[in-house]
Amino acid sequence: MKISGLQIFWLMFTFETGNMLLLTVGPPIIVAKQDAWISSLIAIFFGIAVVFAATKVGLFFPNKTLVEFTKLILGKWLGTIIIFFYFIQWYSVIGTILGEFAEFTITILLPTTPSWILILTMLLLMIYVTYTGGIEGIARCSEVFGPMVLLMVVLLVILSLPNMEFDRILPIYSETGFREILKGSFSPLSFLGESVIMMMMISFMDQPKQGPLKAIWGIALSGFLVSTVIISVLTIFGPEVASKFLFPAFETIRFINVMNFIQNLEIIAVLVWILSAFIKVSLYFFSASYGTAQILKLKDWRKMIWFVAIITFLIAILQPTTKLFGTEYVNEYWVKYVLPINMIGFPLLLLIVGSIRNRTAASKNGS
Template sequence: MPERGRISGGQAVLLNITMIIATAMLGAPAIAAAHARQDAWLSMLLAMLLALPIAGITARLGTLFPSKTIVQYTEDILGKWPGKLLSLLYLLWFIQICSVMIREYSSFLADAIMPETPLIVINILGTGLAAYTVKKGLEVLARVNQIFLPLIIISVILIFLLALPEMRIERFLPVLESSALEIFKGSVAPWAWIGEISTFAMLIPFLAQPGQARRIAVATVSLVGLFFTLLALATVATFGPAISNMTFPVLNTARVINIANFIERPEPLIMAIWITGGLLKISVFYYAIVLGCTQWLALKDYRPLVLPVGVILVALSIAVAENMLEVTHFIGYVWPPYSLLTFELGIPLTLLVIALLRKRGGNGH
């Protein structure tokens, strides 16, 4: 096994939460509100419920093959070459997610903080920091995340508490004005983002207690779903359906804060939260890529792959889109449906059915 580190159930939950919310939290309410308007919070709750089966399937496969990642057990289920092909597709999917995240991350930094800095410089710096974290191993990544994620969540909650004077309950009215179809459409993108719990299939073999996989996956989806619902509730209460026209409604919520002219516009705090969370999320997917490539190529150590994978990620992050608008459109409207139908729900469900029919799995065999 190229990675010998072990993580606790609590660390796994925190890693999974970071993997999902870090880059989605600023824009999630706007995507849901584009369809469901002031009922965006209902779309978030629906997304959470729809993602629970993905969590269950991912955990069930992991417990059938407790010592293997999805890159490895696809071969056990489908045979060597079909399994190799499918696991390669998963690796390409991870690479796509990571490169788009790097581009989103660098574009945000360039627009908000460093407009004069070339995008490629920010991409290289961000990827370099993630590469350093990945090279230190899973346990170090989990410990760093264990420190920063609670701070990120507490900071977001604090900002919403400070914005309470600007919130109005009437902005939710009329409740259920949107149709069931509109609420469902509003849930698709958050459903796909929460569905990234399928990437947990790369971490299950490194749990100190693999039997906790189902509890960890369900806890992650529930906590992320409630967090997204809180984001939608707070932003709708502050701006109403108008959040559908905002790129980053959570950032705009911070801008309205004014407590006795003493605490005003704490956007730098939100930016610091997003920058830290974005780096950690990139690191988790970066780790999944290098570990998966190592297993796919049957190498003994993943560290030699960290640099070449980093170069590929930087190059792709520049090529994926021309501007932030394209990135936002892809993340909100193109990526969710195809990811849900294939890598998050369709393929794992098919793998599980085949594994159960063929009586594959159990003790990693």
């Protein structure tokens, strides 16, 4: 299974965009108010740093996955502990997004449909694309879905222009201050930081050295698009009104009305999120299946697809409340724990120790 640099670009873009538009537009507005777009730009800068570190770590052992090279860098026991933390993230994210997909679809489109039917439908699609195509199949889907997501979001922003009043993002900085702006960046950064999945993807690239640049461009474009949407939300509603919405980006689309002809475009927003969420959850699903097989030393990794499917289906079904998918989930779990540990701490540790080991090995070979 090999994927190209272009596929990595579209994977990272599509992987990031949908959930960021759904869940990371509101939290920065609540904290940074009209300066939320600055928070988003700061998140892009640090997100690029995260994916750069993650891809550099992957290049230490370009033919091995995160599950394999973590033990080589940190030793068997510490490496296994770190891998365990990533497995918790992967399995929980799959279940959470499946539950999120069901709740979002029920809320917007199908209010009388049982959630388990929607969860099972998405899960079967994930199983199919992962079993038949592996990472190549997911990457090819991203090449189709990625440009569609980009064009649809750009189109919706353009159609929203008549409703925008740019004085609603004034004054800049003076009423908020750097501390609140920085705090507002944590939510989008915690999603851009999911690009650490590149530590699993590098080994599947036909030209691994293209990984850092392509992944950086993918998350930079996604982050810039989300920043543009945040500006759209602020200029249409203002920070006070926008902060009260559960899905502010979705609410802006309800206001689109061009010549009383182009309107009711909510289905496009739903499609954007579903396409992006499918790529994201499929990528996590593949990583969990492949990684679990490597831990158990199974030659046929596809056997673990069924195990992962059952576990994540149960997680999705047993999610306690819809609040899990809103601000509380992002702030109380994702930002506080996953961001500093899995997205910043472990990649930096692997980068530092791996660099030291490489230099030591190089000096021994030189001598």
